[in-house]
Amino acid sequence: MNKPNNQGYAAIEAKVKASLQRRQRQETRFRLVGVGAVLIALALVASLFGTILSKGLPSFWQATFEIDVHFDPEIVQIGPKPVQASGESPAQFKERDMAWQMDLGFVDFSQLLVNAIAKHIPAAADSPRDAIALITSGEAFALRDRIVADPSIVGKTVKLKLLADANVDVWLKGNIDRSLPDDRQQLSAQTREWADKLYADGVIKNSFSTAIFLNTDSRSSLAAAGLAGAFMGSLMMMIIVILLAVPIGVASAIYLEEFAPKNRITDLIEVNINNLAAVPSIVFGLLGAAVFILWFKLPMSAPVVGGLVLTLMTLPTVIIATRSTLKAIPPSIREAALGIGASKVQATMHHVLPLALPGILTATILGVAQALGETAPLLLIGMSAFVSAVPATPFDQSTALPVQIFLWQGNELRNFFEGRTSAAIIVLLALMLSLNSMAIWLRKRYETRW
């Protein structure tokens, strides 16, 4: 073996230095790539939230009339509201009441609105078509509902908040190019001029709109379209998911983790649960349509079917998360319990399960949040139908929040619904974020217990 001479050492040193430099360069590169990746991700999230917020937030404020409406008895020609006479059966009374309400439905409420506008713009009385285009059509029914609720209102003048038409909102917010010629505008020149004047006079204000929260979806009165029906539908489905997925999921997880013998069958079940968690959600929709609707004859578009489908989808998530929580509990706890004479059930129920609860809760909330945002399976069970009523029971037809976003995204009046869709997305995201932060809060709060 030759001893390396000086020259040899220098060569080795140079080699080491070179390699050191190379490795340092490598490290810097890697760091830069890492930082770059994070920056790209952040930029994407920021631009996503940025566009949604910038488009959606203004939609929570809507052009709204604050105007005196005179319930002119000359126009509202209607008999007194029927009162149940003695000896009249409820059915007979109901029939008379319905007939009265229907008569009321044929009153020309738009004339009341035109008259109200004419107080500010006298010329409106002469071209009622241009005037009525200012107010969204559903408000005529709102006037009727007021009379139904309180018939004594006829003859009085009441200051009302009425939503302006969707196109008026678009015009006043500048969501349509205001310099475009008449043939490319949605509103007539006259209506546009009046809208501007009423806005300048303070009759139309851009005020916070409760319509988006309190109303159901609407196609005939676009400015009044809201999320109430979809929200109730989603809420019912989530309750069904929690009621079904949590007990079944937790019970399965406890059995598999604590009691089941480890053999081929349980292995097979475990593999299948993992597979189930990876099944695309649309497949669950197909299953739901085939089993629950065609076989069990449950109604289409109903939250009960949606809830069942989403339960199937959430179940594997809950089982897997619960099992990993149970696995994380040290065996010493079980051994200690068993050691002082507890049965296996007692050890599990009294000691293991309470300690696993925060983890189970987190898993549940995350599973529910995932189910809340699910759209594809709901389309297949007909939950994309147009429903203009809030569902009263889970067997009534309904939509869900993410489906409502999908439906609004497809609405023809793009200038109005681009904003409205983003607003609905904000509502859904806010719900998701609050669910997720609740999960984090619960975890933080309870995990210190042992």
Add this chain to the structure above:
Amino acid sequence: MKFRLTALAVTVAAATAAMPAMARDNIQIAGSSTVLPFSSIVAENFGKTFPQFKAPVVGSGGSSGGLRQFCQGVGANTIDIANSSRQIKASEVEACAKAGVTKIIEVKIGYDGIVFASRRDSGKFALEPRHIFMAAAKEIPQDGKMVANPYTRWSQIDRSLPDQEITLVIPGSNHGTREVYEEKTVIPGCKTFAEVKAMTDDKAVHKFCNAIRTDGRVVEVAGDYTETLARLDAQKTAVGVFGLSFYDQNRDRLQVATISGVVPSEATIETGKYPVSRPLYFYIKDAHVGVIPGLLEFAQYHLSPQVSGSGSPLDKAGLIPLNAKERAEVVKAIKDRKAVEVK
């Protein structure tokens, strides 16, 4: 776990079996996405106007999908009304009859126009059916032979057209609109060629004319018109096929092409001058009349001039109203509960 799952299945099955087949008290509608907006407006106002009836629920699924659902049978868990942007076919009437839906009432609600539109900042089009065929076809007749479509720019088809790349965005074959697009523009355009006129087999003519090029210049859209609009947003030179009402509500972004020199509008479609239009229908399951409350009332309400006549909410939403004579005929058919006759 296995036992628990079985137990669950049994419980769920028992729960659903115990629940009686619930009688529905609102009308259920499904079908054409072209008819859906109109149907939804009527459904909403119907529910608000008649306190004794609940608002009908309107689903989509396309004309064929809706009729297929319609023909599944009679009973509360089947739909009552199918919306369709084309007339029901004899084969569908047969399928219906087989499932027990023996009597169907046809209601024509109005007309709808189909337009070709491009972005405001791109070229202005004055199209002929022949141009559309030449832009979209897979093969073009040339000197007695069929050759692969050589055109890449509109100006190559006709000097009068803008000098820009051909990109035509058409509805997918799941849409009733596609059929109208083919029947009213592609086929007539195709038949202007002597080579096609010489073909005797009608089926072969259709097959040849409707074959679309696959080099990416024709884009089929399976979704709704917002998707078509998004295509145009992304590609400045694209020309899209839209419903008249969609174009009408987005006039600030789109400009419409004339067909054979006619500008599509309510007036030109009503008089039949503008060629690319079609009637819209819905079909009522007669067996459900009297079982599901409000079916005939809904149909009559739909046909009343305040709802679907000129100046009505449907007119504003883009439906081209029936004329008085047609309206009277349809209303009479509803009142008489006349069964549909298919040629």
